[in-house]
Amino acid sequence: MADDNANPDFPIICESCLGGNPYMRMTTQEMGQACKICTRPYTTYRWLPGVGQRYRRTEICTSCAKIKNTCQCCMLDLEYGLSTRVRDAMLGGASDLPTGDANRRWALRAAEEQMSKTGKGIVDYGKMDSVAKDTLKALARSSGEPYTSQAKRKANPICSFWLKGKCTRGRDCPHRHEMPKNKEKLAEFLAKSGHAAPQPRSSSGTQILDRHLREAEQSNAQSVTILVTKIPDDATTEPILRAHFEQYGVVKSIVIAVVKKSAFVNYEEHEMAKAAMAGGDEQELQSGEGVIKLAWGKSRLPTKPASSSKPGAAGQRSGYAAMDSSLLK
Structure with a gap:
């Protein structure tokens, strides 16, 4: 033997x-x-x-x-x-x-x-x-495929590394690169390999979106400005808009962009702006001119005037004192 x-x-x-x-x-x-x-x-x-x-x-x-x-x-x-x-x-x-x-x-x-x-x-x-x-x-x-019959041999098994996204062989891989037809087997494989709850490919994008949403909620909690869009042509005047928004509180100012058919309505307090937003995203003007759309807006930050007398101002190098003008005479 x-x-x-x-x-x-x-x-x-x-x-x-x-x-x-x-x-x-x-x-x-x-x-x-x-x-x-x-x-x-x-x-x-x-x-x-x-x-x-x-x-x-x-x-x-x-x-x-x-x-x-x-x-x-x-x-x-x-x-x-x-x-x-x-x-x-x-x-x-x-x-x-x-x-x-x-x-x-x-x-x-x-x-x-x-x-x-x-x-x-x-x-x-x-x-x-x-x-x-x-x-x-x-x-x-x-058993499904007895060896005593002339049954066709099963195809290559599916590449487990390809399912994980880690196969580096490409076309040289002897295993199949395709998703299994049985979803239960796929779920069982992902659970065993630690991929039962797969994360999105770009998790950083999701984190950035969540951060922007949180920042927007925080800014809306203190905002006193409302953005008004889709204003009808006949309603792009301050008296019509003021008459509509003064029912919710004291309007401090209204800035209208006639070309874009939009406006910024500034209230004195946040509660007044919140009451205006509680009326709905789409509201009908009291004058009957049409329907407008509302959203939270951001008020412009006051610009700091540039000072030329201090070191580091425009036109000067930081760390150097200004030259005495009497020396030029």
């Missing part, structure tokens, strides 16, 4: 892992890696089942595959296409091996000797009763 591991003629793989490409090329590497069961080195095989699919390779040696009657690639049962744990549960643990290294090597050596004499492994389907066979067949049908 050691010769089989060193240079077997062909790997023991199921039809689903093999694929349906009749012109498939398979590469081999002698003593390429250790078997996942017996940890002995064996000849590995690597192939591409079809176009658009990922490369497949063997994971266990030929001896272990014969003893346990499993595929070297997917390590599923060759008869029913089920997990060996499910199959062994129905067989009463027929293919269980010891966990210790020495005991496992002894059990594998004994199984190899038995196989060389009888040609059968440690799995005997003839000892199963009819109930166990029917159960295994039902499980094989419910």
